[in-house]
Amino acid sequence: AQSVTQLGSHVSVSEGALVLLRCNYSSSVPPYLFWYVQYPNQGLQLLLKYTSAATLVKGINGFEAEFKKSETSFHLTKPSAHMSDAAEYFCAVSDRDTDKLIFGTGTRLQVFP
Amino acid sequence: DAGVIQSPRHEVTEMGQEVTLRCKPISGHNSLFWYRQTMMRGLELLIYFNNNVPIDDSGMPEDRFSAKMPNASFSTLKIQPSEPRDSAVYFCASSNRDRGRGYTFGSGTRLTVV
Numbered sequence: 601a602q603s604v605t606q607l608g609s610h611v612s613v614s615e616g617a618l619v620l621l622r623c624n625y626s627s628s629v630p631p632y633l634f635w636y637v638q639y640p641n642q643g644l645q646l647l648l649k650y651t652s653a654a655t656l657v658k659g660i661n662g663f664e665a666e667f668k669k670s671e672t673s674f675h676l677t678k679p680s681a682h683m684s685d686a687a688e689y690f691c692a693v694s695d696r697d698t699d700k701l702i703f704g705t706g707t708r709l710q711v712f713p
Numbered sequence: 714d715a716g717v718i719q720s721p722r723h724e725v726t727e728m729g730q731e732v733t734l735r736c737k738p739i740s741g742h743n744s745l746f747w748y749r750q751t752m753m754r755g756l757e758l759l760i761y762f763n764n765n766v767p768i769d770d771s772g773m774p775e776d777r778f779s780a781k782m783p784n785a786s787f788s789t790l791k792i793q794p795s796e797p798r799d800s801a802v803y804f805c806a807s808s809n810r811d812r813g814r815g816y817t818f819g820s821g822t823r824l825t826v827v
Binding site: 634636642643644645646690694698699700701702703704705706 | 744746748755756758761768769804806808810817818819820821
């Protein structure tokens with residue numbers, strides 16, 4: 601069965617610092633991978649997705665993620681954190697044969713001034 | 714495009730009552746998903762439809778939960794009878810697997826069962 605594991609339920613960074621949110625996937629076939637962001641009391645917004653094109657994927661708000669098959673990872677990064685990045689971030693996986701989108705447990709990002 | 718539309722945004726009901734949540738997917742999307750989000754269990758996939766047909770309902774917690782998709786533009790999730798442990802935010806999402814899988818989520822329905 602497919603799954604994703606997000607390491608660290610909480611991550612805190614200073615404004616301007618590098619953001620690194622970790623995600624590892626488990627899939628028997630090449631997966632589709634996604635990062636979503638959820639602001640308080642709102643729905644989920646797609647940040648970026650990997651669907652087997654370029655392994656380095658650029659998303660909205662300056663975020664990017666790199667698909668590394670050898671490490672089964674899809675970590676999310678942003679060079680310089682902004683206060684407005686404070687939110688919960690979810691990694692998700694979908695296989696190529698079905699539409700099921702399975703989420704990780706989420707990482708809450710705090711940004712300090 | 715209005716996005717995925719869910720109603721109501723908030724629902725407060727008494728234990729034992731029937732609750733119906735509604736979802737209108739994005740036009741042209743052929744897959745629809747119902748998720749439940751709680752602090753304890755995170756985001757759980759309850760059921761998903763493809764071309765209006767239920768494909769996988771293994772996440773539906775028990776027989777009190779049922780979902781329908783009578784046509785491509787409407788789906789309902791019903792809980793009967795409702796219980797306090799059903800309190801959660803319920804999200805609907807839609808996608809088109811033939812167009813790059815842009816899963817789009819609605820704003821959710823916050824359900825409180827008292």
